[in-house]
Amino acid sequence: MSHTVLVCDDAIFMRTMITDILAQAGFEVVGEAETGTQAVEKYRQLKPDLVTMDIVMPDMGGIDAVREIVKQDPDAKILMCSAMGQQALVVEAIQAGAKDFVVKPFQPSRVLEAVQRVLG
């Protein structure tokens, strides 16, 4: 059975691209979230194998969402999607419990490597 993924990003553009990359590699994107609050809620509903999480989102940011999700499920596998120049935020996200990160602009191969690492 293919792994299920929840894609969290406030940009449809990014969600589309991440979904395309993952779907082509055989993952099943079961949900999308545009805000941190939605991400926490959808994680609870969908219990995906993997979460991709943007850092900057309205409502609740990605890092707070990581904290909330890890509080619910310490084994949650969250991959941060960051941009150049977000070093401090990435470090903070990892401290909050994110398992890995990729940096925009995404290269499909690097995204898939990171996903494999996170899923183990």
Added chain:
Amino acid sequence: MDLSQYAELFLAESREHLSACNQLLLDWERNPASPEPVAGLFRAVHTIKGMAATMGYGRVADLSHRMENLLDHLRRSGRAPADEIIQLLFRATDALEKAVGLAVAGREREADLAVLAEIDRAALQAKPAPQPSGLARHFIEAPEAPEPPDSHNLPAAPPGSARLVHVVIRPEAPLKGGRAMLVVRKLQTLGTVHRVQPAAAAFESDDFDGRFLCELETARPAADIEAAVRSVGDVEGVTFGGGTDESQVSPAESVAGGGRTRHIRVDLRRLDTLMDLIGELVTERGRLNDVAARWVGQDPEIDEVAIQISRLSADLQNEIILARMTPVWQVFDRFPRLVRDVARQLDKQVSFRVEGKEIELDREILDALGDPLVHLLRNAVDHGIEPPAERKRHKKDPEGEIVLTAVRERSSVAISISDDGRGIDRAKILEKAKREGVVDPHVESLSDDQLLRVLARPGFSTAESVTSVSGRGVGIDVAMTRIRALGGSIEIRTEPGKGTAFVLRLPVTLAIVRALIAAVGQERYALPLTYVAETVEFGTVPLTTMEGRDAIVLRDRVVPLVDLRKLLGTNGGAPAPPPRRPVIVLEMGERRAGIVVDGMLSQQEIVVKGFDAPQGTLPVFSGATIMGDGVPALILDSAGLV
């Protein structure tokens, strides 16, 4: 990976964010102490940056990155920005918008980035005093003395004792500090990390070079440690070699979730094609109904099938119409910025309000509506709203008001642009119109209708001087032509000293409309129901005349008549008109007209096809449609008849 497939999505989403930027800047300008606008601006610009970088649009990414940098400083400083900063951000947003458009068109190199230097200068000034970053402090205490970097070739320590692990992250890896932090976390799963050098706080700096040491107390062999470190990825070197895979991560149960709502973006052309196909289906449905009516005696089942097909195609049609509906804010959202810019340029004070943002219109109508509304809004600021001094003299609030409202009426949407300005000087327009021979010299005053007709004459301008904003003699005529082409109408109301309002009425959708099919001679004509108020029978209502035209009196109102037979020149072989001819009363806002036809055949849905009127065609047709029997019929343009 082929990125071109994402270009449309990039453009659409960037535009949404740019529109949000303009709105947020307006909010910020009004209330500089508010913390929300800068947070929203930061997010919007950040999102554009990420998307642009992904698309490989370097200049867009660079510009948005520097804007983001400035916004970040402003956000952290927590102080209200100076007005120059907000004006700079308006200019930067404009530059970004242009750059986005050029990038998608493959002409990114033409993007003008002159604003960059200013942004950087402002960012430098806005930069808050450095503060010690506390992010990593609570996580790892990083004490003093650094172990010399060459100390990593230590003999393997006995289990249970501390050992130094020296790690080098690949030089080309992005965000090395993040990677280093992942290594530290990984090591913590093997034992206790006593020390990290340099301090984990250094990981947060962009200058971090990817070399660090950990003092790890663990019973695990070196091979396990190295494997664990390497599993993090982007690791160039570890002190210990060899080893096999290790993973602390156990696969989670995979549970497919239900209850997803997903959105996709669809090219409007797809919807257009779908609409055309459904249009043909509707036409064929009409034929099927005709055939069914003839055959129902032989086999009653055919009637049942025809009814089912009718129902299904009606549902399909409704769905597709709904899919095309778009809330007006998608076009209206750029107007606050426009009004503000024009007002500033003209030294006027204007507050601008939008009501009914959520009202929906067919995407095609909405898109075509943008330019006419821009004309009318510019006019309202330029000609409507008086300069503050003049307003004060007339005991008015120095700040004028312009309101843009969308309201759903029966099967149309009314959009009004009203200002509380000086109103249109009828006497002056009348005088000018007489001078130019537009109205008869004996006319003493202009009604609202006549006024609009005069204003809408191509090239008729009332501006005393041509400004860069309006008054070039284009505007109302252009707006009027566009609105008419969409099957809509314009109305004007104006009162001296109180203000002016333009009301545009538009059908909710273009593609399929319900229409009355009327007969004149041997021809059939379709008259969209959007503006049909009622039908009466000629001869049952009192007759009169109005300005030399035949008219009927309907509930105390005089309604001028248009005889289609006369208008269309129906004669010759056509049968004589029946004695009691029906009159279709059209109503567009305050204006009415009674259309006299030979007979009314049916009420049905018609599929509107645009048509290029041959030269010399009367300006009373807005399109054509194919009837159920395959014969075309012309669609009458209500606005042209009233």
